[in-house]
Amino acid sequence: MSMRKHAGSLTLGQRDADYFRWRYVERPASAGTEPGAPPRYHFFAVRRLWSRTASGVAVIDLRTDPAHWLDWVGPVHMMPLVSSACRMEAALAGASELMAWTSVTVGQKLTHTGIHRREVCSGLGIPTSSDLSPQEIPGSRWWLMGGDTDFL
Secondary structure: OOHHHHHOOOOOOOOOHHHHHHHHHHHOOOOOOOOOOOOOOEEEEEEOOOOOOOOOOEEOOOOOOOOOEEEEOOOOOHHHHHHHHHHHHHHHOOOOOEEEEEEEEOOOHOOOOOOOOOOOOOOOOOOOOOOOOOOOOHHOOEEEEEHHOOOO
């Protein structure tokens, strides 16, 4: 399930099992979370109907309505299918909507998937000590989703 081999020229953060475990499973509970409360994150594997092997894993926060799609680790070309699967999972949990925070690159992969609204809600700052020149930044193809930001 190597996302890197399917990502082409995308700039990906760490997306391996160790990171996923650290980021979503071992993460300390949020302030104010009661002991024994339902888990913050819900994971589900996405696979093709004819396959027993998972193609990837999606993460959703179902504690609020709208539900928040936080992450996908799997082939980039499967984003439209994963979008539908996430909407179905959110609906099964009682959410009336599903939202996702994404970089422009991820948003482009979700074109024609039934998105009702898009809006710019933040920007990405690159420190001046970066190896990237100011001319390179607009062409960067960052793969970022809500799971990269929801702890801020």
